[in-house]
Amino acid sequence: MRYNYRYRLNPTDELHERLAWTVDTCRQVYNHFLHRLNREDGTSSYSEQSVLPDLKDWWTDLKQVHSKVLQKVVQRLYDNLSTLKGRKDNGHRVGELKWKAPQKYRSIKYSQTGFELKNTSGRTVLSLSKIGGIPMVYHRDVPDDATIKEVVIILSAEYSLG
Template structure:
């Protein structure tokens, strides 16, 4: 136990707390009827993060360079990926090593939370339908294509194949393992960059955003095309969109997705449509629209009714003309930070986060 004297007390306490939290989670799931196993043993060499809370750390500025002082470890130079708020108070510091071998410090801060007030009568409203052929189709006629990561996946598969040919545990195996980790990180970072910029756009451009309350995990577990559904990362997109809407003072409403594709956005009559039918044509009222555009209108109608109390007749009468759809390449979202062509007076920001 003498080795533990070289570790700050708060770090040791957080390890015990992490173990307790994990055991509590397992017990809770078991009490709710789920089948649970046991916690997996993790060797000391696989433990890749530790946390300081309340004390044992300090941010210093020495000679114009920011350094992080950690008790029992000393000073470590820092490179911030974005500035901290002037009135932020650092509460926790988690030091983490990624599989690529790079080290990161995650700072948990406390800062005054003063989000902008939401408009009493939002005028700029949008409904968003998530899909695979088109990542997002909204009620303003914008259809954002899914991000093409086929090249990145191919590089990852080649790296994994090369790793399988190395002797496990050898120097060459470890070197190739890091290459595989870098390919995974490349895939993850490109996807998150796209999601950040797309969610930024909707949160800043609109007063009211309605989406489907999707069970992302359940969708991935459905048979057929599961890799594309997993790669779409709808759950991550919706989580990003939700917190950014709160930050920007935008209403965020998630609605029941059941029947949004089948139901006519004009009259409400449901019509069965197999997946390969991409157009909505209502046999009752004659309303015609793109399948995803019709779903987006239903999502917006349900969202407004749920949050503001308005109904379909106030949003999508038969006489309302749908905007002409414009298909936007996902690469444009990544490049410009906006899902639409730059409009006069609008300068979309590509800031991440």
């Protein structure tokens, strides 16, 4: 059975800035691959993900973002495209995918790797690769036999990027 738990993170100002920078960088990657999608036909999520290592050589800031997070950004674009196509096939009038403004792209996803729950000094910390350890408000225990498969970090509306 699949369970979804939500926890509040309490990052320091420095960690919050790092999270905000990572989310904004992922937004720019999303827009970059949307531009590539609009220029080239016959691309797939898998083929575009294979471009990421070469893109890191040119766009050096991407080396500061965990690789799985970047792969999920590309997958998110193609999932959005698939949803749009499905709605169109069901007879809905749809437009096209649009560039994401900073207010419209507020989350990142760690899948399979790059995250770990740690209990340091009686305090639970979510350790994220290339970001750091962020204290959590841990109001509900995760079952002992549970396997955490992905972590989604959502910047709430009370914080702003700029």
